[in-house]
Amino acid sequence: MIHHAHRPKPVAKAKTVGMRKPDLRPWIQAGFVAIGLTLAAGYAFAESHHGNVIKSHGVSTFGPLKYDADFTHFDYVNPQAPKGGQYSSWAFGTFDSLTPYILKGNAAAGSSVFYDSLLTSNLEEPDASYGLLAHTIEYPEGREWVTFHMRPEAKFRDGSPVLASDVVFSFNVLVEKGLPSFKTAYKDITGVEALDDHTVKFTFNPDGPLRELLMTAGGIPVFSEAYYAERDFSESSLDAPMGSGPYDLADVDPGKSVTYKRRDDYWAKDLPTNVGSNNFDTIKFEYFADYTTAFEAFKAGAYLYREEFSSKVWGTGYDFPAIDAGHVVVETLPDGRPAGTQGFWFNLRRDKFSDPRVREAIGMAFNFEWSNDSLFYGIYERTDSFWENSPTLQAEGMPSEAELAILEPLREFFPETVFTEPAFSPAVSKAEDLADRRQLRRAGKLLEEAGWIVGDDGLRYKDGVKLEIEVLNDSPSFDRIINPYIENLKRLGIDATANRVDPAEAQEREKNFDYDMVTQRFSMSQTPGDELRQIFGSDSADVAGSVNVAGLRNEGVDKLIRIIADAESREDLDTAVKALDRVLRSMHIWVPQWYKGEHNVAYRDVFGRPYTDNPPPLSLGTSSIWWWDEDKAQALRDAGAL
Incomplete structure (x- = not known):
């Protein structure tokens, strides 16, 4: 099944237009993660306890797993979904690599589709992971270590x-040659050893974030050690890599398109948790240099x-x-995830942004x-929270007593506000006048208080x-949004x-990090954890390729992430999380943009899907749990429309 589920947990970094930006994964830089949620009946274990050691077919951060070891399929799939046909979509920009876990090159959308991991998640449970390459896991209640028994x-x-040795190799090569963020994410994994061919044990720093580390270890993509014996992992390549996942490379046209083909010999294709998944024979991404061309x-x-991420296109096209x-077919479907953190992000590594009043x-x-x-x-609402559209995670009003109990010991690190x-929300401007003079006067006063005075040249x-200030942009469609903003910045006397x-x-x-301001979007997890260090942690601020876009360094924020x-x-x-949201908003590390808690989608009427109006909360599952409907496709062929 193709999900966004390799751990570290998927915090999505993205590009946008009035426009919500489509998501890319920060660690894998590609659209879809290939993972077959597998559970062979021969290795089905319900959770059991021996002393203080737990043995189970999966693990949940909070509460019990939804699915027992003997379940036949996930509730949100169609177990009779037919196989065949194709799924195709689009991607922005270009690519020159099928190697998504390294700094060199730009990886193609979907290029993590080749790999399996020890554990994987599903589209319903934000807190849970189930066995994939591992049929059983063992760990103590304190989670100081974990042993994976592999299939x-x-x-x-x-x-x-x-083999277990491939898992050891994968961990080591990601730390040594992978994206720099892997070294940060795995720093509290102190040991990885193959106990035999099919048993691998991870040992964790006892002072590390133990709740997270088990799933972090289980999410490592597993590579073939033999394949890389004569290849340099750190070098980008357009060759089909050696993976164990449900799809292989069918065709690649560098920078233009990439096509993956379903493997008939996929080792996990008939396992219960793959029922109803991996339905398309081919998955293809066409690349376009701008959004208008892609729509046409x-x-x-x-x-x-x-x-559709462009409000203009959705409203008029x-x-x-x-x-x-x-x-x-054109429709709007609910999105059960936090709406994301799209905004203009400041590069705090630059001195001119050091004063929060300036920001x-x-x-x-x-x-x-x-x-x-x-x-x-008029289709959007203003974003003000880093967990927008999530009432349980978004800060509101004054801090609660529970929040204050966390915040007070860290008071020295945070603004007094x-x-x-109340939790900061952007001021409301006049819709009828781009240059809202009241807001611009207030902004000018803040700049003067920070020491930025208007000279004779204005x-x-x-x-x-x-x-x-230079606002970096890679999309012609975004010009219409940035240019009015530039006008207002110039009215403030900023050379923008x-x-x-x-x-x-x-x-x-x-x-x-060669920018003043840049637009990015992160889709935040519903169960945030240690992966937040990648976006907001001091130890990722200066790591090339990290997703700490703002370059935030704050000891109090680091401590909140650990809490x-x-x-x-x-x-x-x-x-x-509410406490962290409150703190981040007070620091003005971004200019929040907008959100819409729904999916605007359009597609040729050739698909079937297992739901009508209520998709699983964590994803629409278009490329994984939808399927090709041959009768619909033939009707379009007969009409000359396919």
């Missing part, structure tokens, strides 16, 4: 067995499925003949209300240095420019 039937594409290609039938003829002032120049009314057809004011200076570059240059500059990672109950977790 002897698991095979790589070449027919060789997946969809209208022309170049690909079959599109989630979906009236073409194929829709009127019933050949294209707050720059944020006030963005008139969301005008943008929503004039550009977005955390304790004296621009702001401090200690002889001019306040200049919008610099649109091609996607490849943008990717390189972002890897190396979240160590939370022993869902209630404690929710409280700690």
Whole structure:
């Protein structure tokens, strides 16, 4: 089954347009993770306890697993889903690699589809993982270590067995040659050893985030040690890698398209947890340099499925003949996840952004209300939280007593407003006037308080240095949003420019933090944990390729992340996340943009799916649990529409 489920938990980094940005994974830089949720009857263990050691077919962070060891399929799939046909969608920019776990190159969408991991998750349970390459796990109640008992039937594409030694190799090579973020994510894994061919044990730092580490270990993508004996893991490649997952490479046109084919010999294809999944014979991504071209290609039938992120296109573009003829389905489906953290992110590594008053002032120049009314057809709401659209995780009003119990010992690290004011929300501007003078006056006063004074040329200076800001952008479609913002920044006396570059240059500059401000979106987990260090932690601030876009360094934030990672109950977790949300919002590390807690989708009417109006909460599952409906496809062929 293709999910976003390799651990470290998927915090999605993305690119946007009035527009919500589509998601990419930070650690794998690709769209879909290939994972077959497997549980062979011969290795089915309900949770059992021997002394203080737990033996089970899966693990849950909080509470019991939903599915027992003998379940036949996940509730959200169609167990009779037919196999065949194709799924195709689009991707933005370009690619030059099928190696998604390294810093070099830009990996193709879906290029993690080749790999399995020891554990995997599903589309219903944000807190749970089940065995994949491992049929059973053993761990003490304190989670200081974990032993994975692996399936002897698991095979790589070449027919060789997946061994414990491959897991050890995979861990070591990711730390030594993988994305720098792996070294950060795995720093509390102190030992990995193969006890025999099919048993591997991980030992953890007893002072580390033990609640998280078991799943972090279980989520490591497993590579073939033999395959890399004569290959350099750190070098990007367009060759089909050696994996054990449900799909293989069918075709690659560098920078233009990539196609994956379902493996008939996939070792886990008939296991109960794969029932109803991995239904398409081929999965294809077509690449486009801009959103307009991608939409026109969809209208022309170049690909079959599109989630629409542009409010302008959604509001005005979906009236073409194929829709009127019933050949294209257009619908809105609920999204049960936190809405994401899309915004203009400041690069705090640059001195000009060191004063939070400067950042707050720059944020006030963005008139969301005008943008929503004039550009977005009124379909969005303003984001103010890093866990927007999640009532249990989003901070509201003044801090509760439970939040204060966490925050007070860390008071020295945070702005006083955390304790004296409600959780920060952006000021509301006038929708009828881009240049809301009231807001711009307030912003100008903040800049003056921070020492940035207007000179004779109308621009702001401090200690002889001019306040200049470049907003990095890689999409022509986003120009209409950035340019009005630039106008307002100039009205404040800031020498602001919008610099649109091609996607490849943008990717390189972002890897190396070469920007003043950049638009990014992160889809936050419903069960946040230690992976938050990748976005907000001090130890990732200067690691090339990390997703700490802002370059945030704050000891109090680091401690809050650890409190979240160590939370022993869902209630404690929710409280700690609200405290972190409150703190981050007070620091003005971004200018929040907008959200819509729904999926806007359109597709050629050739698919079936196991739900009507209520998809599983964690994903639509389009490429994994949908299927090709040959009768519908033939009807479109007969009409000359396919």
